[in-house]
Amino acid sequence: MILDIVLSLVLAVPLSLSTFPHILQLQLCEYLLYRYRALVEDKGIAKALLFTKFRFPAKSIRNLMILGLTYLLTVSFFLLAFTYLESAVAICIALFLSYPVSKVFVLLGALITSPLSSLYRARYLFIANRQLKSSGVKIIAITGSYGKSSVKEYLHRILSAKYLTGKTRGNRNTEVGIAIEIGLQITRDMDYFIAEMGAYRRHDIEKLCKLYKPSIGIITGVGNQHVSLFGSRQELIKTKLELVDGVKHGSVYASLEWDGAVNAFSQYHKKIVTYGFGGEADVKVVFGEKAGRFKILHGAREEEYESKLLGMHSYLNLVPAIIVSRELGMSYHEVYEIVKAIEPITGKLSLHKVNKGMTVLNDSYNSNVDGFCSAIDVLDCLNSGKKYISTLGIFELGNEKYGSYKRIVKALEGKNILLLTTDADFFGESASTQVRIFKQESEILKFLNGINEEKVLLVEGRHSPAFMTELGISKAY
Incomplete structure (x- = not known):
């Protein structure tokens, strides 16, 4: 019994720490479960719950309480598994399920802390x-x-x-x-x-x-x-x-x-x-x-x-x-x-001359269809270098995503601009040669760094702090 308790306490530590990005997602959704559900539907269950890039949430009392509750619930999960499951196969299945289950415990933690x-x-x-x-x-x-x-x-x-x-x-x-x-x-x-x-x-x-x-x-x-x-x-x-x-x-x-x-x-x-x-x-x-x-x-x-x-x-x-x-x-x-x-607000079509022969048109504060199309027009009017757009997509568009992306791709027509994105739905709406899909945000950076000539990059919508730091720009949010 003591061994079961020790194992449960130890195994729960890395699993609880792995929930940091999910606590951050909840925090960004203002702990509103209907917003979190929309995020999961938009990204897909696998990407939203299982394969999320590791990032730390804010140091707040509620986040610490959610983390603590997640740890206690995960420990309880292991104790129940070790106590009531007798076969090695069943225990292995429980260990395998513990990763997605710990993410569910984060949601329970959010519900439990609601009165606070x-x-x-x-x-x-x-x-x-x-x-x-x-x-x-x-x-x-x-x-x-x-x-x-x-x-x-x-x-x-x-x-x-x-x-x-x-x-x-x-x-x-x-x-x-x-x-x-x-x-x-x-x-x-x-x-x-x-x-x-x-x-x-x-x-x-x-x-x-x-x-x-x-x-x-x-x-x-x-x-x-x-x-x-x-x-x-x-x-x-x-x-x-x-x-x-x-x-x-x-x-x-x-x-x-x-x-x-x-x-x-x-x-x-x-x-x-x-x-x-x-x-x-x-x-x-x-x-x-x-x-x-x-x-x-x-x-x-x-x-x-x-x-x-x-x-x-x-x-x-x-x-x-x-x-x-x-x-x-x-x-x-x-x-x-x-x-x-009045100067342009950082992250709202602000221009930055950075290293590696690149000029960045920073529109990373937020993204919407009208603003995106307007930013494309501004990018097209700039006179220097090859022109690129980096975007991770626009979230919470629901069933209007198809029409919105189609409009954005249409705005690229007749312009010498290449759109780089991790959102495959852009390609799904058009077989345009002006859209290139990448699996990860880091691959966009690698592609841009491989271009050894003057270039202008429109950063449209939110990107990770690591992406913005690599460009040499402080984030705008």
């Missing part, structure tokens, strides 16, 4: 509510499938020149994430707080609006990111539009540059200020003859700006930041000078 998460949530929501009641701060809420972070950063940069302004940092766009930022930042004399609002299920935005009561809303655009979590694109659109009803006494500014926008906004009686490149928008963006110059036409008002940003969607993300800043009392000259000075 609820207490954590209640504490931060209480602090945030107290801070909001004691200050006169106005909340500016931003939601959308893409562009949220960029608009947030641009708007914060402009407003901060005149007003005391806070913002949610990083990817803190859930109810707890926003609450933490409010608790840390809001003071009695703060004027505005910009809250990026994310959603993974219907009514998520509605819930956030009830908690934080925004005075101004911005909807950046609705694509097919996370569509597999909502069941359909229509449900995703309805969720993002919950912000329109969530802003009770103020304006909502919304992009028209996404499919179905005109019909979606027509059903609301509340005044929505729309912006875009098309004629139906209330605020129109017109590009000037010189690169980097554009005009904003808003009623009788016509204002010209210049910017260092790359890509049409980058300019589109500047527009709501400019409109809102002007509506909140900033002068044209104040806004113009700040917009002119």
Whole structure:
């Protein structure tokens, strides 16, 4: 019996340590099991659960508790096997099954620690509510499938020149994430707080609006990111539009540059200020003859700006930041000078000259179909060297993955660009000679390092820290 206990304690150690990447996956899915399920469905059970690249999760109390519970459950599994299985064959089968079973124990650990998460949530929501009641701060809420972070950063940069302004940092766009930022930042004399609002299920935005009561809303655009979590694109659109009803006494500014926008906004009686490149928008963006110059036409008002940003969607993300800043009392000259000075955000079409004769167009912060196609256009306009794209694919697209990849491959047509990817679905949608499939991310690096001439690489979407380090670029997330 003592030998069984010792063996169980020893064997459980490496198996528990092997669950680190799975704990990280849960952490990135914010411990939401429906998001984790979508990730497994997207990657496939074998790749998601059995053959995941080893990476360490964050050092948090919940992760340590999940690891500890996984260890105890794995020890119990071995003890039961050694106690009740008599034949050597049965014990060998149990040992073989212990690896996938330990991954299931990670999920059990997440469920068991859920009450702790609820207490954590209640504490931060209480602090945030107290801070909001004691200050006169106005909340500016931003939601959308893409562009949220960029608009947030641009708007914060402009407003901060005149007003005391806070913002949610990083990817803190859930109810707890926003609450933490409010608790840390809001003071009695703060004027505005910009809250990026994310959603993974219907009514998520509605819930956030009830908690934080925004005075101004911005909807950046609705694509097919996370569509597999909502069941359909229509449900995703309805969720993002919950912000329109969530802003009770103020304006909502919304992009028209996404499919179905005109019909979606027509059903609301509340005044929505729309912006875009098309004629139906209330605020129109017109590009000037010189690169980097554009005009904003808003009623009788016509204002010209210049910017260092790359890509049409980058300019589109500047527009709501400019409109809102002007509506909140900033002068044209104040806004113009700040917009002119704004540099590209690292990881959002930022250019980097690195070693080995390579220029990197870094769009690794996130990836969506519209942004991907816009980045291809920017890459095509660059004048130096051979051109390549590295992507690991776009996740949580559900049944819209086929059409999305087909659109991306079509955007490559007529351009001297080679797409390098580990997602075989790109090749499945097209027999294009402009797509090359690799088994691992490291093989993409090996291929690029073997090209001894000037080259430009678009890094589209998230890659591993090792990949970015090898390129000589710090990650953007």
